[in-house]
Amino acid sequence: MPTGSAERPRLARHVRLTFDRARDRHVLLTPEQVTVLNGTGAAILGLCDGRRTVADIVGELRGRYDRVDDEEVRFFLARLAAMRCVEADDG
């Protein structure tokens, strides 16, 4: 689970992050599911490139948003890992 600061989360291979014009939202597509994302969720996933660590991601988000809760980012990533949308390599 990509919850440790040193882990480098990335989208699972079968998952696609895309922007849906019809809904004006980012969405995460998997074989049987569509997850409609809010702006922050899309920003987090957009940074999950397998190179940035969780700590890096939180750092970048702090540059963009006033208030970034470390725990919330970890919780969001853990939930997507449980849905098999996000994978991670250790440090």
Add this chain to the structure above:
Amino acid sequence: MDREADRPFGLLAELTYGCPLHCPYCSNPLDLGAYAEELTTAEWQRVLAEGRDLGVLQLHLSGGEPLLRRDLDRIVRTACDLGLYTNLITSGLGLTPRRAGQLRDAGLDHVQISVQADEPALSDRIAGLPSFGRKMAAARLVKKLGWPLTLNVVLHRGNIDRVGGILDLAASLEADRVELANTQYYGWAWRNRDGLLPSRTQLERAEAVVGAARARLQERMEIIYVLPDYYSRYPKPCMGGWGRRQLTVVPNGDVLPCPTAHTLPLPRASVHEHSLEWIWQRSALFQRFRGTDWMPEPCRSCDRRELDFGGCRCQAFQLTGDAARTDPVCHLSPDHAIVSAAVRAAQAVPRPRAVALVPRPHPRATDRRNLPIRCGPASTGS
């Protein structure tokens, strides 16, 4: 269209009802003659573009056997160019290295292959065709090309006792997902219902095996297990609600809220006459059971009306002759006795006589006769 829920997420494209298999649980229409005039490549491409504009994000390419369409790779390419997530639902027959390569190049995202059982002879017998070997070759090819693989297995009285072996097979193929879906009784499957419906003992055993496999294989494989609704207290939330999240386009261009809605006495809607947007928003067909206003009691005042939407309209029609009644699988339905009687009959072990399953004939497969498959007593479980 203000709310997100008012736009469809998924489009099921049933490209052709032609199929090399003869599965006795086939849910496609009984009269396939009405679907012989299939949409052209250009018509499908237009439908996909209209679907994308309407909000569709996922395209499920199915049939019949979608690989029988020689233009499948062109349809996939168009879908991918539109940004759709593309999912091929196939028997695996016809997925040669050459065609798989074409589909990979076209951008296909995901492949689902059906198997009928883990044991070759049983799988072939249920499919009505020697096919197990080719399915295995296709599954290995999918993994080799780097696609995520889902193995689809329709469960019924004749194979549910093999669920442990089926899960082992899925694991040995390195499937990423396995969908174990109990038969739904529509189309040809309805004819064979009494021979397909498993007993409660069979179901309980299967659920225990699935539970243990989930714990064991958690990291490697996602296991989806769909209960047979005849044994559920509440009905399934069919299609996530009528005209709410999904739509189906069938080979002749008819558009349906669900793949079996052609059985209902409702006006047709066709891409030959209207745009997908008009059909979704304006057609009488898509508005008929949308929302909750159409509901009778006990659905109308039920806390679950937004959870299961009164269940399946096609099943209500099939069992009661009225599509606007509560799905009789619901234990609160005034018609529930119809389902209870079928379930009660399925408990007889051993059964008074083996129930013959009638394999599904296909117009293109005139060489095959209706040889009944013997579906033996369900008590063996070994």
